[in-house]
Amino acid sequence: MAQINDHYLKLEAGYLFPEIGRRVRAFQEAHPDAAVIRLGIGDVTLPLVPAIVSALHEAVDDMATADGFKGYGPDRGYPFLVDAILEHDFRARGVELAADEVFVSDGSKQDSGNIQEIFALASRVLVTDPVYPVYVDTNVMAGRTGRADGAGRYEGIHYLAATEANGFVPDPPEGGGVDLVYLCSPNNPTGSVMTREQLGRWVAWAREHDAVILFDAAYDAFISDPELPRSIYEISGAEECAIEMRSFSKRAGFTGMRCAYTIVPKAATGTSASGERVSLHQLWSRRQATKFNEVPYIVQRAAAAIYSPEGRKQTAEQIAHYMENARILREGLSAAGFTVFAGLHAPYIWLRTPEGLSSWQFFDALLEKTHVVGTPGSGFGPSGEGYFRISAFNSRENAEEAVSRIQGAFGAES
Amino acid sequence: MAQINDHYLKLEAGYLFPEIGRRVRAFQEAHPDAAVIRLGIGDVTLPLVPAIVSALHEAVDDMATADGFKGYGPDRGYPFLVDAILEHDFRARGVELAADEVFVSDGSKQDSGNIQEIFALASRVLVTDPVYPVYVDTNVMAGRTGRADGAGRYEGIHYLAATEANGFVPDPPEGGGVDLVYLCSPNNPTGSVMTREQLGRWVAWAREHDAVILFDAAYDAFISDPELPRSIYEISGAEECAIEMRSFSKRAGFTGMRCAYTIVPKAATGTSASGERVSLHQLWSRRQATKFNEVPYIVQRAAAAIYSPEGRKQTAEQIAHYMENARILREGLSAAGFTVFAGLHAPYIWLRTPEGLSSWQFFDALLEKTHVVGTPGSGFGPSGEGYFRISAFNSRENAEEAVSRIQGAFGAES
Numbered sequence: 001m002a003q004i005n006d007h008y009l010k011l012e013a014g015y016l017f018p019e020i021g022r023r024v025r026a027f028q029e030a031h032p033d034a035a036v037i038r039l040g041i042g043d044v045t046l047p048l049v050p051a052i053v054s055a056l057h058e059a060v061d062d063m064a065t066a067d068g069f070k071g072y073g074p075d076r077g078y079p080f081l082v083d084a085i086l087e088h089d090f091r092a093r094g095v096e097l098a099a100d101e102v103f104v105s106d107g108s109k110q111d112s113g114n115i116q117e118i119f120a121l122a123s124r125v126l127v128t129d130p131v132y133p134v135y136v137d138t139n140v141m142a143g144r145t146g147r148a149d150g151a152g153r154y155e156g157i158h159y160l161a162a163t164e165a166n167g168f169v170p171d172p173p174e175g176g177g178v179d180l181v182y183l184c185s186p187n188n189p190t191g192s193v194m195t196r197e198q199l200g201r202w203v204a205w206a207r208e209h210d211a212v213i214l215f216d217a218a219y220d221a222f223i224s225d226p227e228l229p230r231s232i233y234e235i236s237g238a239e240e241c242a243i244e245m246r247s248f249s250k251r252a253g254f255t256g257m258r259c260a261y262t263i264v265p266k267a268a269t270g271t272s273a274s275g276e277r278v279s280l281h282q283l284w285s286r287r288q289a290t291k292f293n294e295v296p297y298i299v300q301r302a303a304a305a306i307y308s309p310e311g312r313k314q315t316a317e318q319i320a321h322y323m324e325n326a327r328i329l330r331e332g333l334s335a336a337g338f339t340v341f342a343g344l345h346a347p348y349i350w351l352r353t354p355e356g357l358s359s360w361q362f363f364d365a366l367l368e369k370t371h372v373v374g375t376p377g378s379g380f381g382p383s384g385e386g387y388f389r390i391s392a393f394n395s396r397e398n399a400e401e402a403v404s405r406i407q408g409a410f411g412a413e414s
Numbered sequence: 415m416a417q418i419n420d421h422y423l424k425l426e427a428g429y430l431f432p433e434i435g436r437r438v439r440a441f442q443e444a445h446p447d448a449a450v451i452r453l454g455i456g457d458v459t460l461p462l463v464p465a466i467v468s469a470l471h472e473a474v475d476d477m478a479t480a481d482g483f484k485g486y487g488p489d490r491g492y493p494f495l496v497d498a499i500l501e502h503d504f505r506a507r508g509v510e511l512a513a514d515e516v517f518v519s520d521g522s523k524q525d526s527g528n529i530q531e532i533f534a535l536a537s538r539v540l541v542t543d544p545v546y547p548v549y550v551d552t553n554v555m556a557g558r559t560g561r562a563d564g565a566g567r568y569e570g571i572h573y574l575a576a577t578e579a580n581g582f583v584p585d586p587p588e589g590g591g592v593d594l595v596y597l598c599s600p601n602n603p604t605g606s607v608m609t610r611e612q613l614g615r616w617v618a619w620a621r622e623h624d625a626v627i628l629f630d631a632a633y634d635a636f637i638s639d640p641e642l643p644r645s646i647y648e649i650s651g652a653e654e655c656a657i658e659m660r661s662f663s664k665r666a667g668f669t670g671m672r673c674a675y676t677i678v679p680k681a682a683t684g685t686s687a688s689g690e691r692v693s694l695h696q697l698w699s700r701r702q703a704t705k706f707n708e709v710p711y712i713v714q715r716a717a718a719a720i721y722s723p724e725g726r727k728q729t730a731e732q733i734a735h736y737m738e739n740a741r742i743l744r745e746g747l748s749a750a751g752f753t754v755f756a757g758l759h760a761p762y763i764w765l766r767t768p769e770g771l772s773s774w775q776f777f778d779a780l781l782e783k784t785h786v787v788g789t790p791g792s793g794f795g796p797s798g799e800g801y802f803r804i805s806a807f808n809s810r811e812n813a814e815e816a817v818s819r820i821q822g823a824f825g826a827e828s
Binding site for chain 1 (some may be wrong): 457
């Protein structure tokens with residue numbers, strides 16, 4: 001008799017974004033003429049830049065010829081992409097990595113969801129709260145938790161609250177008692193970013209307690225201050241205790257293209273049941289060789305074009321566009337009386353919901369009154385209750401129109 | 415203290431194809447002038463057909479404009495692709511499926527590796543032997559097995575031998591005692607194909623014993639006899655007990671493009687620990703929403719072009735090319751004295767190794783004497799020992815040259 005994985009039944013409701021999608025579709029069916037502005041799911045809106053488009057056309061032409069055609073790609077990605085990653089994302093910031101420490105993949109969501117597979121089922125997991133739901137849900141599905149309590153906290157997961165008091169960047173807990181820590185900086189959803197000192201305290205803590213940090217830097221391209229760390233490997237010693245995930249999704253408009261990469265340094269280890277140190281690189285290599293094929297050749301060519309002189313200039317302009325939207329939203333909502341956070345080093349605005357409204361109540365009110373879609377903070381965890389995420393991924397017109405509508409509808413009450 | 419997933423340490427040696435890659439690289443370093451012909455890993459060699467190339471260029475142009483740009487795609491795939499799949503792969507053969515029963519993915523390897531996640535850890539797994547290694551290795555990694563014995567059989571996996579006596583298509587076992595069954599037809603590696611009657615016996619058995627069949631039809635496009643089933647859903651009742659995986663990799667030269675799909679019918683269920691029937695469709699939907707993003711828009715456009723009139727004609731010509739290679743290899747090796755199987759409905763030749771040689775010994779001998787790379791049967795499981803897989807994916811010249819070299823080197827001894 002085929003038995004299902006019962007851990008799936010512990011999952012709360014739907015995954016956050018499909019649930020938002022359902023509510024928006026229902027609203028649109030009821031109000032077919034409403035001009036909905038989507039600042040909910042963090043999806044890019046600008047088309048691919050010319051340097052990437054040219055590289056794609058060339059790569060497609062390669063695939064049309066006997067000499068240029070590419071079948072299965074090399075493990076971990078093509079050298080033309082891996083070398084560009086090493087040079088521009090790491091060496092330029094003083095970090096030396098080996099080429100085979102880079103694993104090109106189809107998304108940081110996938111990698112941050114799959115990485116838990118190489119660790120023991122008994123691993124004690126810590127997340128900051130609010131949290132990108134994939135970190136938690138994939139551990140629930142794997143069987144590392146009990147059921148969720150009334151506030152949505154799963155038994156067996158350690159939640160570290162990111163609050164206004166700690167600037168949404170909690171410090172490591174006292175003592176150990178934790179094996180795996182998910183950190184995200186710039187943070188999704190709060191938009192907070194870790195300083196070198198804050199990240200250094202986490203690395204020191206992980207080394208002291210023999211924990212592994214799973215560092216999600218999918219939004220690193222939005223960091224505007226060059227002094228802030230973009231990679232955890234800018235902190236000495238992190239190569240022994242950290243795995244890092246980076247993405248082209250938001251950096252270059254790749255949400256519909258699917259390319260990212262994960263760094264697993266050879267110096268990072270975990271412990272086997274018999275007490276031996278085992279290379280995490282060896283485990284992740286085996287995992288990917290068994291359960292993954294490489295990213296399409298044409299997509300890897302497109303990703304490599306991000307690093308060309310034109311590609312860097314053009315994608316920087318895209319990022320500047322979104323960050324100007326972030327400024328408009330941040331200042332506009334602040335002027336409307338909202339208490340607003342972030343939006344300086346991330347494409348997200350994090351705001352306190354107007355008095356008395358839960359996150360989902362505000363979601364519904366915002367949709368009803370202004371036809372603007374955002375993301376309820378509580379969808380990211382219990383400490384997100386009473387907060388709300390607004391994405392800067394949109395046209396300038398829509399960002400300005402959203403501010404105008406929100407000021408009109410909420411300016412008086414907030 | 416971060417503990418690793420100890421189940422990974424049970425895995426035997428490397429994953430098969432990386433191991434072949436290592437041996438071939440070592441040979442090439444020692445013999446830099448040798449003209450190696452690769453008939454090992456089943457990788458296509460012909461470039462993408464013109465209908466697909468045109469569709470790709472158009473899709474790239476879409477991504478370059480504000481109106482045509484696509485970010486995150488719809489769950490389970492774009493309707494333009496899903497509808498083509500339903501129409502041509504199923505309705506044309508009398509099978510009606512709902513659009514949301516199709517899950518477009520980046521590979522059948524991925525799907526056949528990930529599908530076990532939605533079933534209980536205690537599931538009793540049956541594979542036919544020899545077997546595509548991903549089915550077994552992913553269950554080892556998940557913790558459903560003990561260690562492998564001397565022959566490579568993992569404790570806890572049920573192996574059903576595919577032998578010359580049963581035509582490499584074993585019938586279901588007597589009785590039940592099994593929850594999940596992986597079937598592959600046309601079979602990788604043996605090239606055997608299941609008749610309607612054989613597949614019908616499996617479906618009846620699965621329904622009787624409440625087991626779930628994971629049916630891998632990644633090579634269905636190579637079936638030349640229209641009477642043979644291409645989909646398990648051509649067997650009545652399969653929609654209640656089977657999940658099916660199909661791929662564009664070999665069908666349209668997509669190994670470097672990455673597109674496939676999996677069917678999870680809404681009627682298929684498993685049992686929860688509390689004894690309730692749970693929809694497998696609901697579980698797989700949740701799994702994919704949490705751990706996967708859709709296949710790139712441009713790749714889905716390319717896949718849809720396979721179904722256009724030109725695309726069908728052009729990809730059929732590619733398949734005919736490979737099947738003519740299969741004929742040349744089958745007849746040529748047979749003439750050289752080898753006992754040869756399959757190659758009629760699959761792009762693989764399965765042969766008995768010459769007397770006295772193990773599969774890996776023959777691999778090394780073939781590489782040394784003829785510079786031809788094949789795949790050792792034992793790499794697919796203990797019942798593959800003494801057999802060898804030769805792939806038909808290559809140019810006509812290489813297929814003919816391989817036959818000529820093998821006849822020269824082995825013709826006398828076989």
